[in-house]
Amino acid sequence: MTTLLKSAIIIDAFSPYHKQTKDILINDGIITKIDTNIPKKDGYQVVELDNLHVSTGWFDTSVSFGEPGYEERETLRHGIQVAAKSGFTDVAINPNTSPIVDNKSAVEFLINKVNGSATNIHPIGALTQRSKGIEMSEMYDMQQSGAIAFGDYNKPVSNDNLLKIALLYAQNFDGLVLSFPKNNSIAGEGVANEGKNSTLLGLKGIPALAEEIQISRDLFLLGYTGGKLHIPTISTAKSVQLIKEAKKKGLNVTCSVAVHHLFLTDDELHGFDANKKVTPPLRTEEDRNALLKGIQDGTIDIITSDHSPIDVEHKKVEFSTAKDGTIGLESAFGALNTLLDLETMIKCLSNNPRERFGLDKITIKENEKASLSIFNPEGDYTFSEENIISTSKNSVFLDKKLQGKVYGVFNNNQLVLNS
The missing domain is CATH 2.30.40.10 (Urease, subunit C, domain 1)
Known part of the structure; x- marks a missing residue:
């Protein structure tokens, strides 16, 4: 052709x-x-x-579909079409399916299901068995079958020694370890950023400290073990500073930010719209500005949609009991295009994620x-349900x-x- x-x-x-x-x-x-x-x-x-x-193909490093187990949220084949029509040539698929993607057979299922599609999928294997945070998964076997990184989606590794061992073990095959930045003991049962808005609305708060103390721990462990660490979807000003300092020390660490954390703040919560309930929670304007600055100075390497379809039964409920997550593939470019110049955007959507997650380097030449x-x-346009291609409609935008x-x-x- x-x-x-x-x-x-x-x-x-x-x-x-x-x-x-x-x-x-x-x-x-x-x-x-x-x-x-x-x-x-x-x-x-x-x-x-x-x-x-035209630009080199965009790569979204944090995408959830439903299949297997939650096909009512999104199937793989339809999800891949959504990604393609949203401009993404590559997506990394999170392991939060049922069953969890924690073995080579599960990795191979994902790859084979959509083999030959316009958009490539790259499975992320669970770091721990069933993402329970107790025992390490079959990381090497999964990498041999096509997994590009290892992490428990939106679940922190609470066991310090387990993360230490994972960082050491992954060095044997140049594996990339993901550690979600949340301390559950501090976050508790919080559902929104702890601050003025959570107090006014009577919502249990998640302090910024819950993210920052976890990142501090992860960076200390990385300094001890060596290896490659990626911290997904940071959301606070202090997190940016911690990672900036770690990079200056020479630690092999990268991080990403979700589009909605660059675009929105916790001021959005006043309507108690469960579509605005995400993990990490929407933060303050100070945090949002620090994240944007982190993009500009190179501290933040990657931007992701953090696409997470949730069925209506788990979103059209009281805010505090709704499932966290927003779809984001369809709105990613339109939102970022209001905030960043094209070169910076493409760097964070294409060049940087491809390099960090081990995809082939690409360029536009003969x-x-x-x-x-x-x-x-x-x-300009107003984003509405007419712009949503996904099966689930839970968009924060x-x-x-x-x-x-x-x-x-x-x-x-x-x-x-x-x-």
Whole structure:
């Protein structure tokens, strides 16, 4: 198949065509020519779209689907279509299914289920058996079957020695360990950020300290053991500072932030909308600004949607009893596009996550594989249910003003566009 992208503005700091408007010719999934004007020919699949922009394919490092076990929330096949139409060529799948992804058979099931799709999936294996935090999982076997990292989704490793052993053991095969930043003893039964708003609303609070003390512990352990540590979805100003200091000391640590923590604060909770109940909780404006600064100065490496579909039965309930989580694939670009310049966004959505999680490096030039996200950064709109492709509709961004349009992806010699 031959595909021709006409008048595409290329956003790729590693490409010789960065910020240039070019035609891109793709034959059998490989970029064969980039030039100012490539003539159309019979049989070409031609893409001509308003203000067409392309970048290297986006990689979301924290995506949950339902299957297996919670197919009513999202199936793998439909979820992969959602990811593609949201601009993501690659997604890392969290292990929070039923059964938990804690062995090589479970990893292989995920990969084989959607093999050949436009969007690639990369399973994250559970760090501990059944994500119970008691015994270490079969990490090496899972990596041999395709797992790219190991962590218990939204569950902290409370056992200090277990995390120490995991960091030591993973070094034998260059494994990446994830440690969710939450101290359950301090967080207790909290459901919202501890502060002015939780007090006014009568909601049990989760102190920022619950995140920061866990990160401090993780960094001390990493300094002792060595190895590779990734801290997902940080949310406080102090967390940014702790990781910044650790990097200066030479520790091999990275971190991510969820889009909603860059965009929203706990002021959103006054309507008791359970869609706004997420983990970690939405924090303060001071925290939000510190996170944005952390993106700009390179302390925060990766941005994720932290996509987590929850069925209506577990969201249309009282705030304190609702399940945590928001979908985020469809709204990720539109939200980030209101906050960040395109180069910074692409670095945190593509280059940095690919490098940290061990995916092949890609760039937009001739004789390279075409792995492209396709979008238009212009145009404001209000995000509504009409913009949601996911089976579950639990979006924290409903009724928010976003900017830009994702057209889709070209990856694995397949073009997927929004209708």
